Amino acid sequence: MPEWSFFGSEIPSAEIVFFCQIVEIYIIICTSLYNLSAGSEPANLWITLLSSCVGYLLPSPALKLKRRDVLPDSSQ
Numbered sequence: 210m211p212e213w214s215f216f217g218s219e220i221p222s223a224e225i226v227f228f229c230q231i232v233e234i235y236i237i238i239c240t241s242l243y244n245l246s247a248g249s250e251p252a253n254l255w256i257t258l259l260s261s262c263v264g265y266l267l268p269s270p271a272l273k274l275k276r277r278d279v280l281p282d283s284s285q
Contacts (some may be wrong), residue, residue, distance in 0.1 A: 234262045 212219040241259035245252065 231266075238262050279282060 211222045211227055214220075214224045215225060237258055241255045241262070244255045245259070249255065
């Protein structure tokens with residue numbers, strides 16, 4: 210995995226990209242909330258940006274299924 214020099218230390222590039230994306234998403238969320246509360250037009254744009262970013266940040270729901278160990282039939 211490639212590493213980048215960041216403030217004098219070596220950090221995996223995937224971590225830097227991840228944190229930059231998260232910061233950008235929070236900026237979009239804050240801007241959308243501000244523009245919706247200020248009544249800026251078009252409201253549909255800000256609602257769409259806000260819901261898309263929140264949906265991106267939330268984890269995908271998943272069921273955790275319990276796995277039962279099935280023993281092979283030893284009667285054969």
